[in-house]
Amino acid sequence: xxxSIRAEVITIGDEILFGQITDTNTQWIGTELTNIGxxxxxxxxxxxxxxxxxxxxxxAHERADVIIITGGxxxxxxxxxxxxxxxxxxxxxxxxxxxxxxxxxxxxxxxRDMTDLNRGQADLPxxxxxxxxxxxxxxxxxxxxxxxxxxxxxGVPFEMKHLMTNRILPxxxxxxxxxxxxxxxxxxxxxGESFLAERIEAWEDALPAHIKLAYLPHFGQVRLRLxxxxxxxxxxxxxxxxQVQKVLPLIEKNVFGYDxxxxxxxxxxxxxxxxxxxxxxxxxxxxxxxxxxTSVPGSSAYFxxxxxxxxxxxKIKQLGVRPETLEQFGAVSEETIRQMAxxxxxxxxxxxxxxxxxxAGPDGGTPDKPVGxxxxxxxxxxxxxxxxxKLGQYRDQNIQLTSTYLLNLLRETMIERVKE
Amino acid sequence: xxxSIRAEVITIGDEILFGQITDTNTQWIGTELTNIGxxxxxxxxxxxxxxxxxxxxxxAHERADVIIITGGxxxxxxxxxxxxxxxxxxxxxxxxxxxxxxxxxxxxxxxRDMTDLNRGQADLPxxxxxxxxxxxxxxxxxxxxxxxxxxxxxGVPFEMKHLMTNRILPxxxxxxxxxxxxxxxxxxxxxGESFLAERIEAWEDALPAHIKLAYLPHFGQVRLRLxxxxxxxxxxxxxxxxQVQKVLPLIEKNVFGYDxxxxxxxxxxxxxxxxxxxxxxxxxxxxxxxxxxTSVPGSSAYFxxxxxxxxxxxKIKQLGVRPETLEQFGAVSEETIRQMAxxxxxxxxxxxxxxxxxxAGPDGGTPDKPVGxxxxxxxxxxxxxxxxxKLGQYRDQNIQLTSTYLLNLLRETMIERVKE
Numbered sequence: 001x002x003x004s005i006r007a008e009v010i011t012i013g014d015e016i017l018f019g020q021i022t023d024t025n026t027q028w029i030g031t032e033l034t035n036i037g038x039x040x041x042x043x044x045x046x047x048x049x050x051x052x053x054x055x056x057x058x059x060a061h062e063r064a065d066v067i068i069i070t071g072g073x074x075x076x077x078x079x080x081x082x083x084x085x086x087x088x089x090x091x092x093x094x095x096x097x098x099x100x101x102x103x104x105x106x107x108x109x110x111x112r113d114m115t116d117l118n119r120g121q122a123d124l125p126x127x128x129x130x131x132x133x134x135x136x137x138x139x140x141x142x143x144x145x146x147x148x149x150x151x152x153x154x155g156v157p158f159e160m161k162h163l164m165t166n167r168i169l170p171x172x173x174x175x176x177x178x179x180x181x182x183x184x185x186x187x188x189x190x191x192g193e194s195f196l197a198e199r200i201e202a203w204e205d206a207l208p209a210h211i212k213l214a215y216l217p218h219f220g221q222v223r224l225r226l227x228x229x230x231x232x233x234x235x236x237x238x239x240x241x242x243q244v245q246k247v248l249p250l251i252e253k254n255v256f257g258y259d260x261x262x263x264x265x266x267x268x269x270x271x272x273x274x275x276x277x278x279x280x281x282x283x284x285x286x287x288x289x290x291x292x293x294t295s296v297p298g299s300s301a302y303f304x305x306x307x308x309x310x311x312x313x314x315k316i317k318q319l320g321v322r323p324e325t326l327e328q329f330g331a332v333s334e335e336t337i338r339q340m341a342x343x344x345x346x347x348x349x350x351x352x353x354x355x356x357x358x359x360a361g362p363d364g365g366t367p368d369k370p371v372g373x374x375x376x377x378x379x380x381x382x383x384x385x386x387x388x389x390k391l392g393q394y395r396d397q398n399i400q401l402t403s404t405y406l407l408n409l410l411r412e413t414m415i416e417r418v419k420e
Numbered sequence: 421x422x423x424s425i426r427a428e429v430i431t432i433g434d435e436i437l438f439g440q441i442t443d444t445n446t447q448w449i450g451t452e453l454t455n456i457g458x459x460x461x462x463x464x465x466x467x468x469x470x471x472x473x474x475x476x477x478x479x480a481h482e483r484a485d486v487i488i489i490t491g492g493x494x495x496x497x498x499x500x501x502x503x504x505x506x507x508x509x510x511x512x513x514x515x516x517x518x519x520x521x522x523x524x525x526x527x528x529x530x531x532r533d534m535t536d537l538n539r540g541q542a543d544l545p546x547x548x549x550x551x552x553x554x555x556x557x558x559x560x561x562x563x564x565x566x567x568x569x570x571x572x573x574x575g576v577p578f579e580m581k582h583l584m585t586n587r588i589l590p591x592x593x594x595x596x597x598x599x600x601x602x603x604x605x606x607x608x609x610x611x612g613e614s615f616l617a618e619r620i621e622a623w624e625d626a627l628p629a630h631i632k633l634a635y636l637p638h639f640g641q642v643r644l645r646l647x648x649x650x651x652x653x654x655x656x657x658x659x660x661x662x663q664v665q666k667v668l669p670l671i672e673k674n675v676f677g678y679d680x681x682x683x684x685x686x687x688x689x690x691x692x693x694x695x696x697x698x699x700x701x702x703x704x705x706x707x708x709x710x711x712x713x714t715s716v717p718g719s720s721a722y723f724x725x726x727x728x729x730x731x732x733x734x735k736i737k738q739l740g741v742r743p744e745t746l747e748q749f750g751a752v753s754e755e756t757i758r759q760m761a762x763x764x765x766x767x768x769x770x771x772x773x774x775x776x777x778x779x780a781g782p783d784g785g786t787p788d789k790p791v792g793x794x795x796x797x798x799x800x801x802x803x804x805x806x807x808x809x810k811l812g813q814y815r816d817q818n819i820q821l822t823s824t825y826l827l828n829l830l831r832e833t834m835i836e837r838v839k840e
Binding site: 014015020021027042043046056063110117135280300313318 | 463724725733767783
């Protein structure tokens with residue numbers, strides 16, 4: 001990789017240095033640059049002081065071909081990136097009409113008045129190439145200066161990602177003639193990283209040298225990322241496909257999709273294909289399963305609704321769980337979860353009902369049912385399947401994992417259904 | 421702040437540069453240093469190459485009084501921090517008997533054999549002061565070199581935190597006679613960054629030189645962070661409190677808390693104080709409001725449940741919305757949202773009912789009701805308050821913002837209630 005294009009990623013903001021916000025931008029940028037064959041050599045954060053920003057720019061110029069700067073583009077006084085870039089490049093701030101039109105329309109659409117601070121967001125260093133930010137009022141900027149590329153982006157993660165994905169990465173690929181790197185991601189659920197690694201070991205060891213494998217685990221899911229480097233896109237794509245076909249039989253049950261497929265989207269597509277409707281009954285996940293399902297545009301085609309039954313009273317009155325069941329077995333039991341899934345299906349009049357009930361923590365655990373004990377269920381006209389999860393002690397993680405395992409149970413149920 | 425002790429935090433590892441792991445260490449270290457009055461001036465990540473490490477050490481020496489290095493202390497070959505530190509300081513690696521005893525006992529306790537690689541973990545640069553790591557085999561090290569302090573720590577977060585908390589931070593406080601830095605964060609909701617800035621401009625301009633202000637915006641919330649530097653903790657705390665008292669009347673309606681307060685926690689505490697129970701009826705937010713409320717441990721004390729009514733059918737059958745209302749005004753209307761909030765309160769038998777109905781996007785907009793049109797409501801025994809939101813075109817953002825504005829409407833309703 002020594003001949004590759006070198007990148008330096010700089011984040012600007014006291015709040016990052018002082019540890020008051022989590023910087024997720026540089027990790028994301030590091031991944032994306034690596035993905036297009038540009039090699040990050042340094043990541044730095046500096047405060048909102050002109051001298052510190054100037055110093056890092058001069059340093060970065062010495063060791064990198066492309067310098068990506070995020071942060072410090074907001075309208076308030078503590079944001080000085082643009083002024084400092086002017087000083088660095090030896091240019092003036094100039095109002096950009098395209099940028100002004102965008103800021104103006106942003107405020108008009110919301111029926112809000114624009115202040116001079118807002119108008120100032122359309123002022124760019126004179127040598128900037130304007131990169132339109134569709135998601136906010138702070139523009140992206142591209143500079144070419146003494147054989148280096150400088151990119152300045154807002155620090156708000158979704159605005160930065162939008163600009164990188166749609167404007168900057170394509171332009172970087174074009175500007176530097178980067179080698180061709182192709183990725184294929186196999187998305188798995190319900191199998192741990194080390195079990196997965198054991199199962200596919202022989203295949204992994206036989207991968208050709210120009211195809212690399214990475215395991216990217218995240219809350220009950222593992223992404224297997226294959227990266228192929230070469231000079232022919234068609235060949236690389238074919239080689240990647242061949243490798244996928246080889247490994248698939250070893251892990252087929254756990255593969256739910258590829259690349260950017262999300263579990264909630266895959267499940268939604270299965271429901272649409274089969275023309276089935278869905279409802280959820282949630283206790284320990286408190287609405288999180290429904291919110292994942294409805295994060296998918298168009299989910300109203302199959303998702304009818306949810307009853308979040310945090311109290312036993314609602315389990316009884318809204319879902320029809322029998323009081324005796326709750327008394328004898330408790331809310332966190334196979335008997336209750338079965339009645340919840342079947343109940344919501346009936347009450348909300350859907351084809352499928354899924355349900356969660358468990359002890360998310362940190363309180364509420366007992367020796368019999370420690371924190372992390374969770375029941376999930378999926379009920380259809382054909383059958384009700386229940387599953388017991390034994391999770392950890394952290395509330396957030398338990399909610400995350402429960403929702404993933406329940407969506408996976410729903411996915412498996414939908415796939416089984418085909419076979420009948 | 422120019423006279424304060426300056427710190428540089430360096431992380432070593434290709435995996436961080438390439439975005440393969442999340443670096444949580446530097447944020448934590450930044451917070452801890454700031455809390456003892458040491459000012460982080462730069463954060464950097466470099467790869468596992470000796471020349472890159474030497475370069476950053478030389479640079480850091482120029483701008484910082486204390487340099488904290490994490491990572492690169494594992495037993496494998498790609499971890500070269502110690503060798504490079506030797507080169508930098510011009511010393512040899514020397515086996516440290518205390519460190520060796522610890523590594524040995526670590527392996528004995530686990531009944532595992534020690535390799536030469538493991539024994540090598542007890543080799544330290546000759547000028548190192550050994551800092552015992554009770555939680556792993558990689559030692560911490562303290563160096564004093566040309567009027568600078570260098571600290572080298574393992575990158576494993578819990579080992580690093582243990583060493584920082586118990587060994588390094590106390591020693592830093594003792595070594596440097598540190599100025600004191602205090603922070604106070606005012607948390608606001610429902611007012612944009614630039615409007616906030618205009619409203620408090622006079623106050624901001626009148627802040628004394630040793631108190632700085634930063635704006636930290638995030639989805640409908642803005643954190644105002646005040647940072648005061650001096651030599652007397654009690655005085656600084658008093659000055660920060662005085663500034664908060666001065667600015668508060670200008671923005672009182674928008675302030676929901678301080679420091680680490682979260683909106684969902686604040687709202688939960690208000691409900692608990694007043695001994696009120698809550699239910700939600702959600703359409704466009706699809707369960708997200710309930711999931712935010714239930715992300716708070718102990719929320720079952722006041723939160724009873726939610727009816728997520730994605731379909732009109734459920735709005736009618738479960739929430740008691742009148743079919744004529746839906747027909748005449750549509751699901752996204754003041755009339756419907758009122759019946760949803762009042763309906764869920766009645767059906768789930770709670771004191772308070774809150775509701776959302778809107779067009780989250782990307783589809784479903786009309787000229788009259790474009791994507792981003794959202795109604796929210798809060799119903800109590802005393803009254804029902806409704807509000808129309810005009811949001812943007814992005815589904816995720818619309819869901820996020822709606823949930824924040826609804827929690828804020830609930831907060832305001834609870835506060836108004838006191839006054840009656």
